[in-house]
Amino acid sequence: MVATRNGTSKAAEHTSFGGERLQRGGPHGLAKADxxxxxxxxxxxxxxxxxGLSRIELAKRANVSRSxxxxxxxxxxxxxxxxAIRLDQALGTGTQLIDAWTDLLRSAAYPPGSPTTPAPRTPPRSSAPTR
Structure with missing residues (x-):
């Protein structure tokens, strides 16, 4: 619980970039990480x-805050x-982070069809001729 300006209490929540609400609860009121x-x-x-980038430099490249x-x-x-795609572009890492992000969601217990569930990937087309 967090005291508000008028003295009442309310549950503290944190909203992530993806709209996911995480309950605060760790030390210093930080959101719990999974x-x-x-x-x-x-x-x-x-x-x-x-x-070789600082958080500030990456934040500028990805157009977000350092925090x-x-x-x-x-x-x-x-x-x-x-x-995750913007981070890959800012870092020049190909698809490493979008792949890691997709793996994260597959390993987590998110219900199918939720906004953070990755869409199935289409396998790349082969350039080999078909028979």
Missing amino acids: PQTITFGAEVARLREEA YIGQVETGTTRCRDDF
């Missing part, structure tokens, strides 16, 4: 550091697939 978002965030941080990059990297927010 293993999937922590793993994804660690991959974002690894790729950012590998590229949002921090939330993604620590796993306290789950981004949408379009943001």
